[in-house]
Amino acid sequence: MGAAADGSFFSQPGVDPLTVSILDRLLYLGSRTMGALTYHPADHRENDTWFPGLNNLAEEARQVYAGKSEDILPQLIRAGGSPGGARPKVLVGYHPDTGEMVSGEGEIPPGFEHWIVKFSAREDFDDPGPVEYAYAEMAGAAGIAMEESRLFTVGDNDHFFGVKRFDRQPGNNRRHIHTRHIHTFGNLVHADFRVPGSDYADLFKATSLLTRNYQDLERVYRLMVFNVLAHNRDDHVKNFSFLLDDTTGEWSFAPAYDLTFARGPGGEHTTTVLGEGLRPEKDRMLQLAEQSGIAPRRSSAIFREVAEAVAGWPEFAGRAGVAKATIKEITSFL
Numbered sequence: 001m002g003a004a005a006d007g008s009f010f011s012q013p014g015v016d017p018l019t020v021s022i023l024d025r026l027l028y029l030g031s032r033t034m035g036a037l038t039y040h041p042a043d044h045r046e047n048d049t050w051f052p053g054l055n056n057l058a059e060e061a062r063q064v065y066a067g068k069s070e071d072i073l074p075q076l077i078r079a080g081g082s083p084g085g086a087r088p089k090v091l092v093g094y095h096p097d098t099g100e101m102v103s104g105e106g107e108i109p110p111g112f113e114h115w116i117v118k119f120s121a122r123e124d125f126d127d128p129g130p131v132e133y134a135y136a137e138m139a140g141a142a143g144i145a146m147e148e149s150r151l152f153t154v155g156d157n158d159h160f161f162g163v164k165r166f167d168r169q170p171g172n173n174r175r176h177i178h179t180r181h182i183h184t185f186g187n188l189v190h191a192d193f194r195v196p197g198s199d200y201a202d203l204f205k206a207t208s209l210l211t212r213n214y215q216d217l218e219r220v221y222r223l224m225v226f227n228v229l230a231h232n233r234d235d236h237v238k239n240f241s242f243l244l245d246d247t248t249g250e251w252s253f254a255p256a257y258d259l260t261f262a263r264g265p266g267g268e269h270t271t272t273v274l275g276e277g278l279r280p281e282k283d284r285m286l287q288l289a290e291q292s293g294i295a296p297r298r299s300s301a302i303f304r305e306v307a308e309a310v311a312g313w314p315e316f317a318g319r320a321g322v323a324k325a326t327i328k329e330i331t332s333f334l
Helices: 003-009 022-029 054-065 074-080 128-141 184-188 200-211 214-229 282-291 296-311 313-320 324-331
Strands: 089-094 101-103 113-118 149-154 158-164 242-244 251-253
Touching: 113 128, 128 149, 128 158, 128 296, 128 313, 184 200, 200 214, 200 242, 200 251, 200 282, 214 251, 214 282, 214 296, 282 296, 313 324
Parallel strands: none
Antiparallel strands: 089 101, 089 113, 113 158, 149 158, 242 251
């Protein structure tokens, strides 16, 4: 759940927010952090996997974000205290064969996988889960590498987007990711994601220096084109990551995440394309690709592949159960 939940936790009766120290916050985070860095000892039971259900957590999350909850479910605090982001989310252990869920904040039982499940925020469409799922399917059709995703349905009307975590290997092993967050590009360039100012040219340079892998440059380009054509303008520096392979010591560009329709600050991309954030045109993207070492013929082919996938938005959205009004509104921006 991020700042909303931990802020509410430290504002509970008997807790003076002014006396909360950095160490208190690290104790609170414990092992529920993203990536490989954890803090011990933690102030919670890491092997308590009891889970109150998505419907209860979703309602509690809505209350927290609306500022109406004085008492927070302990499971909400434990499950959602770290990932951050624009929408409330929880860490779960999900069993793909049985559909069972447990808390994903610590170790999970055999056969379970680490997933993130997102809830709605006040600024969302009425159906943010189906929208993000449709975007994930559309990104896959565009050739973008993403972890497995799905919609979790609760009752008749609630559909929550879930995605498998790429910072966890099978079982409970953590994969090492630069610094303590998975949103690594911002850490590499020491940029504040709240302040627009990064450029995809910087992301290309960082990728070239860190991974030294041409295929990763193509992945960055493909993702940039998708973000522009699919109107995902919340493409800030925390939404790009790099993974370290423990066996080879080599870095790679991480699978894409947080791909959905977003208007961006002032209607512009948070990460610009050679300085253009409002309407980055095709020629500008092709120019940046060539500057970054991608041949014009190849960059044009990738552009066509992504454009064809994005043109199928109404079909992806329809299959995901996106409301007709939402489909129409998003289509007007594409």
